[in-house]
Amino acid sequence: MGAYRHFPVLMITIPMLGAVLLPFLGYLRKRWVATATLLPLAVSAVLGLLLIGRIPADGYLSYELGSWTPHFGIEIRVDYLGLFMMLIVCGISLLALVFSMRYIEREVEGPKLTAFYVLFLLLSAAMLGFTATGDIFNLFVFMEILALSSYALVAVAGNRNAVRAAFKYLLMGAPSSIMVLLAIGFLYSVTGSLNMADLSTRIAESSYSEVLIVAYILFVIGFGVKAALFPMHMWLPDAHSIAPSPVSAMLSGLLVEVSAFAIIRVTFSVFGSGAENLIGGTVDALGIFAAAAVLFGGIMAIIQKDLKMMIAYSTISHIGYIFLGITAFTAEGLAGAMYHVLDHGLAKACLFLCAGSFIYVKGYRRIDDLKGAWRQMPWTCFAFAVASISVIGVPPTAGFISKWYLILGNIEAGNYFYVFVLLSGSILAAVYCFRVIYYMFFQPPKEGAWESRTNEASPSMLAPIWILSFGTLFFGVFSYLLIPSLLKAAAFLL
Amino acid sequence: MRLLHNYHYIGAVILFCIGLYTVIVRRNIIKKLIGLNIMETAVFFFYISLGYVDNGIAPIRVGGADPSKMVNPIPQALILTGIVVAVSVTALALSLVILLYRQFGTLDVDHLMRDEAEEAKEAGE
Amino acid sequence: MKKIISLLFISALGVLLLFVVASMPRMGDPESPTREHVIPRYLENAEEETNSPNVITGIILNYRGYDTSGEVTVIFCALACVLAILGREKRGRIHSYVDRSPVPASPVVKTMVRFLAPFIILFSVYTILHGEISPGGGFQGGAIVGASIIIFTTIFGLWEASRRIPQKFRVPLEGSAFIIFFIVGILGIVGGGNFLTYAWPNIANNLQPSVVLWLTIIVEIGIGLGGAMVLISILFAMMREEEAIAPTA
Numbered sequence: 001m002g003a004y005r006h007f008p009v010l011m012i013t014i015p016m017l018g019a020v021l022l023p024f025l026g027y028l029r030k031r032w033v034a035t036a037t038l039l040p041l042a043v044s045a046v047l048g049l050l051l052i053g054r055i056p057a058d059g060y061l062s063y064e065l066g067s068w069t070p071h072f073g074i075e076i077r078v079d080y081l082g083l084f085m086m087l088i089v090c091g092i093s094l095l096a097l098v099f100s101m102r103y104i105e106r107e108v109e110g111p112k113l114t115a116f117y118v119l120f121l122l123l124s125a126a127m128l129g130f131t132a133t134g135d136i137f138n139l140f141v142f143m144e145i146l147a148l149s150s151y152a153l154v155a156v157a158g159n160r161n162a163v164r165a166a167f168k169y170l171l172m173g174a175p176s177s178i179m180v181l182l183a184i185g186f187l188y189s190v191t192g193s194l195n196m197a198d199l200s201t202r203i204a205e206s207s208y209s210e211v212l213i214v215a216y217i218l219f220v221i222g223f224g225v226k227a228a229l230f231p232m233h234m235w236l237p238d239a240h241s242i243a244p245s246p247v248s249a250m251l252s253g254l255l256v257e258v259s260a261f262a263i264i265r266v267t268f269s270v271f272g273s274g275a276e277n278l279i280g281g282t283v284d285a286l287g288i289f290a291a292a293a294v295l296f297g298g299i300m301a302i303i304q305k306d307l308k309m310m311i312a313y314s315t316i317s318h319i320g321y322i323f324l325g326i327t328a329f330t331a332e333g334l335a336g337a338m339y340h341v342l343d344h345g346l347a348k349a350c351l352f353l354c355a356g357s358f359i360y361v362k363g364y365r366r367i368d369d370l371k372g373a374w375r376q377m378p379w380t381c382f383a384f385a386v387a388s389i390s391v392i393g394v395p396p397t398a399g400f401i402s403k404w405y406l407i408l409g410n411i412e413a414g415n416y417f418y419v420f421v422l423l424s425g426s427i428l429a430a431v432y433c434f435r436v437i438y439y440m441f442f443q444p445p446k447e448g449a450w451e452s453r454t455n456e457a458s459p460s461m462l463a464p465i466w467i468l469s470f471g472t473l474f475f476g477v478f479s480y481l482l483i484p485s486l487l488k489a490a491a492f493l494l
Numbered sequence: 495m496r497l498l499h500n501y502h503y504i505g506a507v508i509l510f511c512i513g514l515y516t517v518i519v520r521r522n523i524i525k526k527l528i529g530l531n532i533m534e535t536a537v538f539f540f541y542i543s544l545g546y547v548d549n550g551i552a553p554i555r556v557g558g559a560d561p562s563k564m565v566n567p568i569p570q571a572l573i574l575t576g577i578v579v580a581v582s583v584t585a586l587a588l589s590l591v592i593l594l595y596r597q598f599g600t601l602d603v604d605h606l607m608r609d610e611a612e613e614a615k616e617a618g619e
Numbered sequence: 620m621k622k623i624i625s626l627l628f629i630s631a632l633g634v635l636l637l638f639v640v641a642s643m644p645r646m647g648d649p650e651s652p653t654r655e656h657v658i659p660r661y662l663e664n665a666e667e668e669t670n671s672p673n674v675i676t677g678i679i680l681n682y683r684g685y686d687t688s689g690e691v692t693v694i695f696c697a698l699a700c701v702l703a704i705l706g707r708e709k710r711g712r713i714h715s716y717v718d719r720s721p722v723p724a725s726p727v728v729k730t731m732v733r734f735l736a737p738f739i740i741l742f743s744v745y746t747i748l749h750g751e752i753s754p755g756g757g758f759q760g761g762a763i764v765g766a767s768i769i770i771f772t773t774i775f776g777l778w779e780a781s782r783r784i785p786q787k788f789r790v791p792l793e794g795s796a797f798i799i800f801f802i803v804g805i806l807g808i809v810g811g812g813n814f815l816t817y818a819w820p821n822i823a824n825n826l827q828p829s830v831v832l833w834l835t836i837i838v839e840i841g842i843g844l845g846g847a848m849v850l851i852s853i854l855f856a857m858m859r860e861e862e863a864i865a866p867t868a
Contacts, residue, residue: 009804009814016692017801019699020794027790065685067812067820071657074685115703122696129689137572141689144579145696148586152700155590163593163704164606170590171526174583175517178533181576182510185537188569189544189643192656202656214639499647503640511633518625547654548647553662553674556752561662564674566653568661571678575690578758582697585853589701592857 005063007051008078008132011044011086015125019118026114034101037117041097041124045090048083055083057488062134070134070195077134077197080489081338084482085131085261088342092253092349093124095464099353100246102460103360107157107244116156123149123250127258136184136270137194139262143180147173147226150255154243165238172225172235180222186215187270196269203271209278212271216279219266220286227259229286229323230293233316237300240312245356248308252315253349257341260322264337267326268493276329287327291421293320298428302435307358307367310432311351314391317425318344324418325406333409334490335483336402342475342482343390343398350387350468354380357457357465367436372445377456381440383469388433390472393426398475401483502543509536521603523594527587534580538573545569669817670831671751679756680835684800684815691796691842698793698849705856708781724774732774739767747843751835757796757842764843765850777858789848796845803834 018040026033055061060079064070078086097120108116126145133139151173155166184194190208193199203212221232228236236256240248271279297317304310318340325337357380358364358373374381390397403422410418456462475482509532516529545566553564591601598606644651661674661682669677679687743763750756772780803815810819817831 006808006814013688013801013804013814016688016797020692020695020797023699023793024791027787064813065815066681066807067816067818068682072660073682109706111706112703115699118699119696119703122692122699125692135686137575137683138686138689141575141579141686141693144582144693145689148582148693148696148700151586151590152703155593156703158593158704160597163590163597167523167587167590167594170583170587171517174530174587175514175533177579177583178530178537182537182540185541185544185569186639186643188653190652192651192653192658194568202652206652208642208644210642211639214635499645500640500643502646503643504637507633507636507640510636511629514632515625515629518629519622543646544653546647547649550647552754554753555666555672555674561659562649564662566658567665567674567678568653568658570675571683572686574675574679574756574758575686578690579693582693582700585697586700586704589704589857593704 004051004054005061007047008061008063008076008086009065011047011090012076012125012129012132014043014047015040015121015128019121019125022118022121023114026117030110030114033114033117037097037121038094040121041090041094044124044128045087045094048087048090051078051083052087055080057485058492071193071198074138075134075195075197076132078132079493080485081261081264081493082131084338084486084489085258085341086128088345089124089127089131089254089258092345092468093120093127093250095467096246096249096253096349096353099249099356099461099464100244102458103246103356104244106360109158112156112158116153119149119153119156120247120250122146123153123255127254130258131261134196135194136187136196136199136266139265140177140180140184143226143262144177146255146258147177150251153247153250154239156247157242157244161238161242165235165242169235169239172232176222176225176232179218183215183218183222186211186218196265199270200272203278212278213282216266216271217282220263220282223259223262223266224289227256227263227319227323228316229319230289230296230316233293233297233319236316237309237312240315240352241306241308245308245352245359248312248356249349249352252312252352253345256315256319257322257345260319260326260337261341263323264326264334264493268334272494283327283329286323287415287418290320290323290327291418293317294324294421294425295320295428298425298432301432302428304432305367306365307355307370307436308352308365310367310436311348311355314351314429314432315344315348317428318348318391321403321406321422321425324422325409328406328409328413328415328418329494330409330412331487331491331494332405332412334493335486336405336407336409338486338490339398339405339475339479339483340402343402343472346468346471346475347387347390347397347399350383350465350472351391353461353465353468354384354387357461360461361455361457367439369446370436371439371443373439374441375445379456379462380465383462383465384440385437386469387472388437390469390476392429392433396473396476398472398479401476401479405483502546503540506536506540506543509533509539512536523591523601523603523606526603527584527591530587531580531584534576538576538580541569541573541576669835670828671835673751673753675754676751676756676835676839680751680838681817681831684803684817684838687842688797688800688804688815691800691845694846694849695794695797698852701853701856707786707852708777708855708858728774732770736767736771739770740764743767743843743847747839748836750839751832757839758846760839760843761846761850764847765854768847768851769854772854772858777855781855784851789852792844792848793852794845795848796842799838799841799845803838806834 057080063076065074126142130142151170191202225232301313322337325333390399393399393403513529513533550565553567665674665677669681671677743760746755747760807816811821818827
């Protein structure tokens with residue numbers, strides 16, 4: 001046992017420690033805060049990269065906190081999918097942070113900047129802890145950290161719309177957290193355990209099927225609100241479009257995916273073995289909602305006039321994709337869902353950061369205003385186009401690979417209707433994405449909109465955008481690096 | 495009749511529903527937050543009842559107390575965490591309410607949303 | 620209309636939940652699933668393993684210490700949220716509506732509060748330090764400190780209170796709970812165990828119980844201090860805001 005077994009817990013606690021120390025630094029030296037925020041996240045990312053190859057695709061790294069055996073203490077259990085998720089979280093948060101160092105001063109008043117960075121670090125740390133934990137109550141604790149910090153990050157700009165959107169988000173998010181807590185109580189009342197692995201064996205033996213079914217339903221509602229699954233999505237368009245752009249990138253590119261990942265955990269790690277017959281009905285219903293989400297999100301995205309609003313509705317549609325991969329209950333579907341998490345995280349973060357660049361440089365939020373933007377901001381526009389292509393799912397990008405496996409998984413499960421839904425979701429995505437691309441590249445600019453010479457956003461804002469859009473291409477071309485292990489890990493989880 | 499034995503749980507369910515009703519239906523946002531707290535209390539109540547054992551005593555090993563009679567300590571430990579979380583959510587929500595009131599001059603949800611619809615209309619024109 | 624729909628939805632949910640709780644194990648059943656799995660070991664061995672007769676404290680700080688470190692982060696996060704939304708009170712002279720109230724507090728109230736506040740704080744110190752033997756602990760003690768400051772602030776105003784607990788004193792202490800948790804966690808790794816191991820494997824067996832006891836007390840103090848400071852800072856941030864929205868007389 002090398003020192004690397006301590007890495008997961010350090011990955012989680014070092015950003016938390018950074019967040020706790022940051023106000024003190026902000027009190028002494030305000031200028032260093034933004035740079036100091038990068039450090040703990042970078043350490044986490046390095047530790048995560050060092051873990052690559054240490055965790056087999058069909059195994060996991062179990063870490064007992066306080067050296068107590070898992071049933072008694074808390075266990076951190078990082079399997080291949082968990083590490084995959086943690087690396088996505090580290091990478092995208094780092095890039096969004098680099099972007100926000102320049103951007104955020106526009107939207108957040110000076111005295112609140114320290115609090116913004118503290119919340120940003122806490123959000124990343126909570127997402128890391130949320131994906132890594134092997135204890136169901138610990139899952140709730142981290143969910144609360146990420147929920148609280150995301151409510152505040154939506155409101156951080158402090159104007160009317162931001163506060164209202166944050167309050168709407170809170171009014172949906174807080175009851176959903178309580179439902180998760182209730183579900184944990186139900187599970188505990190009939191199993192007497194809180195450890196996920198232990199729970200799954202005890203659920204398989206349990207005779208209290210009614211309690212288990214309702215607990216699962218409550219979990220799905222609770223995490224579904226956080227993941228903005230279709231009928232529970234009302235908070236998302238406002239919150240994601242009004243929040244500062246790096247925060248939108250975090251919420252849309254990571255938070256909803258992490259919540260979907262929690263449903264994967266609950267479905268497969270807790271209820272998976274021996275309880276499929278219990279949760280079958282709920283999973284079928286989940287599939288119907290996911291299909292509705294794909295279509296609803298796509299149609300709503302087409303009729304939006306605000307760029308960030310369009311991207312937000314596109315997120316609702318793509319959450320539907322991820323859930324369709326989960327409900328297929330096949331290795332291909334699950335691997336496709338996980339790959340979609342990666343692809344969607346990169347592409348959506350890129351789109352939101354591009355939208356942020358337009359707002360930063362010109363203050364334009366509406367799609368009409370972007371006509372002819374290509375001449376003045378070519379780099380941003382090209383990155384936007386690449387990410388959009390990935391959102392649609394055109395071959396050289398990662399979006400194609402993930403959709404391919406999602407469709408394969410659903411064919412194998414025999415859900416031909418969902419295959420049709422997935423394909424029509426791509427067509428809808430093509431409509432809303434190509435509209436923007438057409439405006440950007442092939443339309444003459446509006447009078448007065450782009451006449452004065454405009455510079456691109458600064459390099460520290462362009463670099464994250466380009467790394468993200470390059471990432472969608474890279475993981476599209478070199479998908480063979482990840483897909484076999486993901487398939488193996490998914491088969492292991494099933 | 496298990497239902498009659500589990501009357502604490504019934505109380506928790508009723509409280510939970512009252513809280514949810516308050517959150518959904520009430521127009522005043524402070525009342526919505528009170529509803530949220532009622533929901534949380536219901537869940538705490540459920541947990542603590544869960545830990546009870548017939549003729550139970552507090553789980554403190556002082557004075558030769560019999561461990562087999564002690565109530566379950568886990569729900570109590572969990573709920574301590576739950577209470578702190580509830581306090582944090584309430585603090586955040588109240589500070590949002592302060593800001594909402596300062597900017598809109600009202601605590602009525604319908605009013606807030608009507609403003610939003612009007613603003614959207616103006617933006618569309 | 621909306622009322623009727625939500626009433627229907629909620630009653631459906633209520634019936635479902637009632638149906639579920641009816642099929643749960645009987646409340647108070649000594650043989651229910653919750654009591655047979657991990658509980659016996661906690662109740663039997665917690666005193667020796669965690670060196671705290673109060674099993675709940677043993678669970679919170681030791682068995683499930685990682686949860687508690689998350690919990691102190693939640694409350695710190697709440698402070699960060701409030702500061703991000705409202706901003707911290709300004710250094711220097713501050714007034715809240717209490718300071719400017721046209722009706723001053725009566726001398727009886729003022730004297731009583733001035734007399735009681737030290738005792739409340741003393742009681743909170745007792746609650747914190749005695750947490751591993753009797754009901755109590757860091758959070759409870761911190762909340763009691765917070766309550767005493769709330770009483771003081773409502774009577775004497777924000778200016779008086781923030782003069783006694785100035786910002787430069789609160790800022791470093793707000794995060795102390797998690798910092799202490801992190802240090803204890805790293806000491807656990809250094810001591811040869813995992814993160815947050817209290818009973819270090821690398822030291823002599825007869826020393827372990829006292830190390831566990833001291834670490835427990837240190838963590839309790841950290842939680843109490845951090846929790847109290849966070850609550851006070853939240854209170855001050857909100858009090859300052861009341862000035863802005865209170866109707867000016």
